[in-house]
Amino acid sequence: MTTLKIKELAKMSKEEKEKKLKELKLELVKTKTNASKGGSNKMEIKKIIARIMTLNTKENSEVLNKK
Numbered sequence: 001m002t003t004l005k006i007k008e009l010a011k012m013s014k015e016e017k018e019k020k021l022k023e024l025k026l027e028l029v030k031t032k033t034n035a036s037k038g039g040s041n042k043m044e045i046k047k048i049i050a051r052i053m054t055l056n057t058k059e060n061s062e063v064l065n066k067k
Contacts, residue, residue, distance in 0.1 A: 004048050009055055021052050 010018065028045045035042070 004051065005006050006051055006055070009051055014056075014059070017052050017056065021049060024052070040051065 004020075012020070015066055028042065029050070031042050031045060
């Protein structure tokens with residue numbers, strides 16, 4: 001799992017971000033089920049999901065402000 005920075009996420013299209021968000025949510029579920037086996041990076045996945053959702057909210061508010 002590589003860390004995605006805000007700048008990298010901002011360059012992605014809305015469809016790419018939605019796809020990445022779905023992938024990360026699935027990976028988070030898998031990580032939670034395998035947590036008992038050791039080596040968990042749940043926090044990193046959660047941070048990336050939060051970054052994507054923050055950008056989506058920011059973009060949506062910008063669109064609404066332009067109208």
